Amino acid sequence: MGKRIPAFCPWNGYGGYRGAKSGKAKKLEQSANAQVLITSYPLIQREADIYQSEPFDVLILDEAQAIKNQASKTAQAVRSLQKASAFALTGTPIENRLEELYSIFNTLLPGVLGTKKAFKTLENEEISKRVRPFILRRMKKDVLTELPEKDEQVQYTNLTDDQKKLYVAQVNRLAKDVDSAIEGGQFQEQRMQILAGLTKLRQICCHPQLVLPDESYKSGKFDRLLEYVEEGIASGRRMVIFSQFTSMLSMIRAAFDERGWLYHYLDGKTPAKERLALTERFNEGEHSLFLVSMKAGGTGLNLTGGDTVILFDTWWNPAVEQQAADRVHRFGQENNVQVIKLITSGTIEEKMLEMQEQKKALVEEVIQPGEQQLKSLRPEDVKELLSV
Numbered sequence: 001m002g003k004r005i006p007a008f009c010p011w012n013g014y015g016g017y018r019g020a021k022s023g024k025a026k027k028l029e030q031s032a033n034a035q036v037l038i039t040s041y042p043l044i045q046r047e048a049d050i051y052q053s054e055p056f057d058v059l060i061l062d063e064a065q066a067i068k069n070q071a072s073k074t075a076q077a078v079r080s081l082q083k084a085s086a087f088a089l090t091g092t093p094i095e096n097r098l099e100e101l102y103s104i105f106n107t108l109l110p111g112v113l114g115t116k117k118a119f120k121t122l123e124n125e126e127i128s129k130r131v132r133p134f135i136l137r138r139m140k141k142d143v144l145t146e147l148p149e150k151d152e153q154v155q156y157t158n159l160t161d162d163q164k165k166l167y168v169a170q171v172n173r174l175a176k177d178v179d180s181a182i183e184g185g186q187f188q189e190q191r192m193q194i195l196a197g198l199t200k201l202r203q204i205c206c207h208p209q210l211v212l213p214d215e216s217y218k219s220g221k222f223d224r225l226l227e228y229v230e231e232g233i234a235s236g237r238r239m240v241i242f243s244q245f246t247s248m249l250s251m252i253r254a255a256f257d258e259r260g261w262l263y264h265y266l267d268g269k270t271p272a273k274e275r276l277a278l279t280e281r282f283n284e285g286e287h288s289l290f291l292v293s294m295k296a297g298g299t300g301l302n303l304t305g306g307d308t309v310i311l312f313d314t315w316w317n318p319a320v321e322q323q324a325a326d327r328v329h330r331f332g333q334e335n336n337v338q339v340i341k342l343i344t345s346g347t348i349e350e351k352m353l354e355m356q357e358q359k360k361a362l363v364e365e366v367i368q369p370g371e372q373q374l375k376s377l378r379p380e381d382v383k384e385l386l387s388v
């Protein structure tokens with residue numbers, strides 16, 4: 001971000017605060033002559049006492065969904081900062097539930113939405129009315145009129161025969177567990193085990209070897225991905241492939257290595273400096289493939305050197321998938337972008353897709369599309385996910 005400031009404000013000095021060294025508190029004196037201080041949420045949380053002692057004229061929170069959980073240490077640390085005014089920038093002010101919007105507003109304008117208890121009783125229309133004067137919402141199509149088109153499509157794949165047998169067995173096993181939990185009044189207590197079972201179903205859709213690594217299985221979706229990539233390379237496309245499972249990315253890497261396909265790779269373990277270098281090299285034309293972990297690379301990356309996004313597996317939150325696609329379809333993109341979501345027919349992935357669409361409408365009433373939040377899954381929702 002610091003590189004962009006001189007371009008817009010050449011008169012404005014800026015400083016970056018990287019944190020205390022050797023465990024000793026370091027004041028912000030190193031940036032005393034700067035008018036803009038750039039830091040991070042982890043640093044604010046870790047060294048809150050240092051930041052609390054410094055009054056700021058303006059606080060700008062980029063990717064403000066980082067403070068969506070009002071009870072988190074990060075949100076508490078940010079709220080403790082002294083500021084004359086504050087702004088929040090985010091493409092997803094609501095990711096999981098309406099209370100996340102409350103957390104952001106409670107940081108910017110404490111009291112405007114009342115107490116949290118009172119907020120929970122408000123109708124969506126009333127919430128929308130209260131926040132509307134303070135929100136400037138800009139759609140990409142309105143502000144980036146020169147941006148090339150984005151073609152989004154869902155491509156359905158089928159389970160292989162062995163894959164389907166494994167999937168059905170897991171569905172039956174999980175359905176019995178869910179029924180038992182409901183009958184015994186233990187659904188809430190066994191929520192984590194049930195969610196783990198749902199994750200296993202999603203992994204089987206990706207590739208059975210994610211759950212049975214020592215067995216030999218085929219995956220319809222995995223085979224289709226390799227076919228698509230081969231076709232894309234032949235036609236000169238530059239592809240960015242996202243998956244939430246790093247174990248799945250490892251399997252894709254192995255297949256690419258076997259075929260001699262060159263690629264870049266980024267996940268949560270990739271150092272910050274290396275992340276930047278990888279994206280710059282890709283954007284300059286090095287390699288036509290980029291494998292990215294959804295959580296690690298879904299935000300903060302500029303991958304305009306690509307023209308195709310492949311979402312290998314489905315995420316509960318469509319906003320996360322949208323942000324991943326926007327790594328490629330963003331300012332600076334000169335080519336039309338194709339976004340492909342791979343969905344396994346007749347499985348939990350198809351059910352999740354339906355559930356996402358149903359839940360989008362609710363949050364859209366207030367401000368922004370949202371997600372089916374895992375913690376709000378009701379017993380009937382889980383049973384619907386397991387229906388085949």
